[in-house]
Amino acid sequence: MKVVALAGGVGGAKLVQGLAGTLPPDSLSVVVNTGDDFEHLGLRICPDLDTVVYTLAGLADPQRGWGRADESWNFLQALGSLGGPTWFRIGDRDLAMHVERTHRMRAGQRLSRVTADLCRTLGVSVRVLPMSDDPVSTMVLTEEGELSFQEYFVARRCTPRVQGFRFQGAQRARPAPGVLQAIETAALVVFCPSNPWVSLDPILAVSGMRQALVSKTVVAVSPIVGGRAIKGPAAKMFAELGVEPTALAVAEHYNCLLKAFVLDQEDRDQEREIAALGLQTLVAQTIMRSIEDRLALARAVIEFAQGLLVGEVSV
Numbered sequence: 001m002k003v004v005a006l007a008g009g010v011g012g013a014k015l016v017q018g019l020a021g022t023l024p025p026d027s028l029s030v031v032v033n034t035g036d037d038f039e040h041l042g043l044r045i046c047p048d049l050d051t052v053v054y055t056l057a058g059l060a061d062p063q064r065g066w067g068r069a070d071e072s073w074n075f076l077q078a079l080g081s082l083g084g085p086t087w088f089r090i091g092d093r094d095l096a097m098h099v100e101r102t103h104r105m106r107a108g109q110r111l112s113r114v115t116a117d118l119c120r121t122l123g124v125s126v127r128v129l130p131m132s133d134d135p136v137s138t139m140v141l142t143e144e145g146e147l148s149f150q151e152y153f154v155a156r157r158c159t160p161r162v163q164g165f166r167f168q169g170a171q172r173a174r175p176a177p178g179v180l181q182a183i184e185t186a187a188l189v190v191f192c193p194s195n196p197w198v199s200l201d202p203i204l205a206v207s208g209m210r211q212a213l214v215s216k217t218v219v220a221v222s223p224i225v226g227g228r229a230i231k232g233p234a235a236k237m238f239a240e241l242g243v244e245p246t247a248l249a250v251a252e253h254y255n256c257l258l259k260a261f262v263l264d265q266e267d268r269d270q271e272r273e274i275a276a277l278g279l280q281t282l283v284a285q286t287i288m289r290s291i292e293d294r295l296a297l298a299r300a301v302i303e304f305a306q307g308l309l310v311g312e313v314s315v
C-alpha cells in the first residue's frame with residue numbers, strides 16, 4: 001500500500017520513523033513543512049526537514065528531538081565570543097548540514113534535489129519531499145505584532161499570545177516535484193501528530209494541496225492528548241485562539257479533509273463526538289516514548305486504514 005505522510009517537526013518525525021519501519025521503503029513518501037525555514041548567518045535552515053531526515057537516519061538527538069545526537073557546541077561558543085547571535089543553537093555536526101545545503105542551493109540546486117541527495121548519502125531510503133521548492137514563511141500574528149516563526153518559537157519561546165497565522169508565499173508556491181504524484185498514487189494519506197496550526201496548515205496552504213487531498217483516504221493522528229500537546233505550543237495556540245485544546249478540536253480543524261481520526265486512549269470519551277463529525281475513529285496509544293511505540297502506532301494506523309479501504313470498519 002502506497003502511503004504519503006504529512007509531517008512537521010518532532011512528533012511528525014516519530015510517526016514517520018514508525019511508518020518507515022512498517023512499510024517497504026518505496027511505499028512511503030513524506031511531505032515535510034518548510035514554513036519554519038529561514039535564513040540565519042547566511043545559511044538556509046530547514047528545521048523540520050532536518051528533524052525528519054536525522055530521525056530516519058538514526059542521527060537525531062533523542063532528548064531535544066531536533067538537531068543531532070552526540071552534538072558539540074564549539075562553533076556556537078566561538079560565535080558568541082565574537083559577539084555573534086547565539087539565540088538559535090546550531091551544533092557543530094548540524095552546522096555541516098546547513099553549510100552543505102546552502103552551498104548546493106547557491107550552485108543552483110533546488111531544495112527537493114538537495115534533500116533527496118542528502119537522504120541518499122545518509123542512507124535514508126524513504127522519499128522525503130519538502131512541501132515546496134518555493135519559499136513559504138510562517139508568520140505568527142501575536143498581540144505584540146507579527147513575528148517570523150523562529151522569532152516566535154525560539155527567540156520568544158512561544159510566549160506572545162497568538163491571534164492567527166499567515167503563510168507568506170504559500171498561494172504562489174507550487175508543490176515540490178513528486179508531491180502531487182505521490183498523493184495521487186497513494187492509497188492512504190496520514191496527517192502525522194504535528195502541530196495543526198504551524199506544521200500541517202502551511203503544507204495545506206501550498207497551492208493545489210487541498211484539491212489533491214479531497215478525494216483521498218486521509219487519516220489524522222491527534223497531537224493533543226488529555227488537553228495537552230505531546231510537545232510544543234499546539235495546546236497553547238488552540239487556547240489563545242479561543243478553542244479548547246482537545247482531540248475533538250483537532251478533528252474539527254481538519255474535518256472536511258479527513259475520512260478517519262486516531263485519538264489517544266486517554267481521550268476515548270471524545271470518540272463519540274468525533275465519530276459524529278462523520279469520521280471513522282481509532283483509539284490507540286499515541287504517545288511515542290520508544291521506537292517500539294512508534295512502530296506499534298504506525299502498525300495500528302496502517303491496519304486501521306486497510307480496514308477502511310476495504311470498507312470493513314463500521315461507524
Ligand code: FO1
Nearest residue numbers: 009036046047050066067087088089090154
Ligand atoms: N529549537 C529551539 O527551541 N531552540 C533552538 O535553539 C533550536 C535550534 C535549532 C537548530 C537547528 C534545527 O534544525 C532546529 C532547531 N530548533 C531549535 C528546533 C526548531 O526551530 C523547531 O523545532 C521547529 O522549527 C518546529 O518544528
